[in-house]
Amino acid sequence: MSDAFLAHLTATLEEIEADGLLKHEREIEGAQGGHIDVGGRDMLNLCANNYLGLADDPRLVDAATRAMQENGFGMASVRFICGTQDLHRQLERRLAGWFGHDDAILFAACFDANGGLFEPLLGPDDAIVSDALNHASIIDGIRLCKARRFRYANSDMEDLEAKLVEAREGGARHVMIATDGVFSMDGYLAKLGEIRALADRYDAMLMVDDCHATGFMGPSGRGTPAHCGVSADILTGTLGKALGGAVGGYVSGPQPVIDVLRQRARPYLFSNALPPAITAAGLAAIDIVEAGDDLRERLFENTRHWREGLTGHGFDLLPGEHPIVPVMTGDAKLAQKMAEGLDAAGVYVSAFFYPVVPKGKARIRTQMNAALTRDDLDAGLDAFARVGHDVGLIGG
Numbered sequence: 149m150s151d152a153f154l155a156h157l158t159a160t161l162e163e164i165e166a167d168g169l170l171k172h173e174r175e176i177e178g179a180q181g182g183h184i185d186v187g188g189r190d191m192l193n194l195c196a197n198n199y200l201g202l203a204d205d206p207r208l209v210d211a212a213t214r215a216m217q218e219n220g221f222g223m224a225s226v227r228f229i230c231g232t233q234d235l236h237r238q239l240e241r242r243l244a245g246w247f248g249h250d251d252a253i254l255f256a257a258c259f260d261a262n263g264g265l266f267e268p269l270l271g272p273d274d275a276i277v278s279d280a281l282n283h284a285s286i287i288d289g290i291r292l293c294k295a296r297r298f299r300y301a302n303s304d305m306e307d308l309e310a311k312l313v314e315a316r317e318g319g320a321r322h323v324m325i326a327t328d329g330v331f332s333m334d335g336y337l338a339k340l341g342e343i344r345a346l347a348d349r350y351d352a353m354l355m356v357d358d359c360h361a362t363g364f365m366g367p368s369g370r371g372t373p374a375h376c377g378v379s380a381d382i383l384t385g386t387l388g389k390a391l392g393g394a395v396g397g398y399v400s401g402p403q404p405v406i407d408v409l410r411q412r413a414r415p416y417l418f419s420n421a422l423p424p425a426i427t428a429a430g431l432a433a434i435d436i437v438e439a440g441d442d443l444r445e446r447l448f449e450n451t452r453h454w455r456e457g458l459t460g461h462g463f464d465l466l467p468g469e470h471p472i473v474p475v476m477t478g479d480a481k482l483a484q485k486m487a488e489g490l491d492a493a494g495v496y497v498s499a500f501f502y503p504v505v506p507k508g509k510a511r512i513r514t515q516m517n518a519a520l521t522r523d524d525l526d527a528g529l530d531a532f533a534r535v536g537h538d539v540g541l542i543g544g
């Protein structure tokens with residue numbers, strides 16, 4: 149490799165660092181959970197997508213262990229050659245049944261599900277109308293597709309309607325609206341009631357990526373469409389968040405959609421089948437999620453307690469009901485100082501600032517989960533209050 153090329157990469161890294169955007173990975177020893185061991189320190193973890201606390205749940209570990217013993221470790225094949233086990237089809241049928249769709253198809257990750265979804269379904273005569281704050285994987289998936297692209301301002305229904313009108317006036321054959329169910333920087337829900345009505349008015353399909361909702365939002369944890377009392381024509385999601393937190397993604401929808409994806413979706417056709425441990429644990433996660441509301445109740449009780457406590461201490465939160473609770477600092481430096489202070493106090497959080505969120509809207513994004521106890525939350529609130537005073541974020 150040429151020295152010039154490596155020097156070019158080194159310069160890029162220096163630029164990233166100079167912009168204050170260099171990401172550092174802290175190493176966790178042991179399992180993901182409400183408490184994690186970081187370099188020998190026990191820390192309260194407030195930034196995982198482990199909403200239902202299932203990431204270290206013994207029932208999932210058992211299901212995965214048993215599946216490995218009975219079905220082996222790996223598939224060593226794509227699905228259509230010799231990589232489809234009964235477990236894959238069980239999980240696909242189970243997901244589709246849960247969401248009220250005909251069928252579902254598994255991918256290695258939701259990034260792949262979104263990356264492979266659009267290109268086989270829509271062509272140059274069609275149009276995709278996409279929320280400006282959609283996840284990177286939707287943006288990339290749309291880029292790979294030849295359909296005309298329209299982008300509307302985040303959750304701006306007037307702008308969505310204007311773009312639908314433009315797509316229709318441009319003679320689009322099929323139109324698809326694509327949105328996240330939950331926008332993860334803010335914890336805001338997509339306005340799916342209004343979006344569904346606009347979709348129906350302009351004869352458009354509705355695609356929802358529900359990664360930050362499946363398992364805990366809506367009745368039986370069926371997600372934001374169920375929460376809003378509407379249906380999504382196509383739903384994508386992940387096994388990597390509330391449903392156990394490992395890996396795996398899926399698309400759920402009408403039979404012809406799933407059948408075409410099985411023939412044409414490139415990340416599905418040209419990438420390995422999910423291993424038995426993952427599919428079996430996915431089924432066990434859905435068993436737990438469908439069996440009762442106890443974990444969801446604990447999650448939302450924790451969310452209420454956390455929000456009330458922070459508000460009581462004088463912190464500025466974004467409003468909402470989702471377990472993503474952003475604590476606003478405005479200033480990026482203040483967010484970094486706050487995160488450093490919390491780290492020293494044994495609280496594991498992440499600061500977000502420009503360009504991940506708009507300038508002047510820096511924040512500590514906290515996330516609640518069902519594995520956190522009341523004592524955990526109260527210890528976390530004490531730490532936030534102390535550090536918030538120290539850095540001058542809250543008065544008194």
Ligand SMILES: *Cc1c(COP(=O)(O)O)cnc(C)c1O
Binds near residue numbers: 257387396
């Ligand atoms: C996390 C996330 C993804 C990616 O899911 P993976 O299964 O980890 O690839 C896609 N979309 C949204 C909205 C997400 O939050």
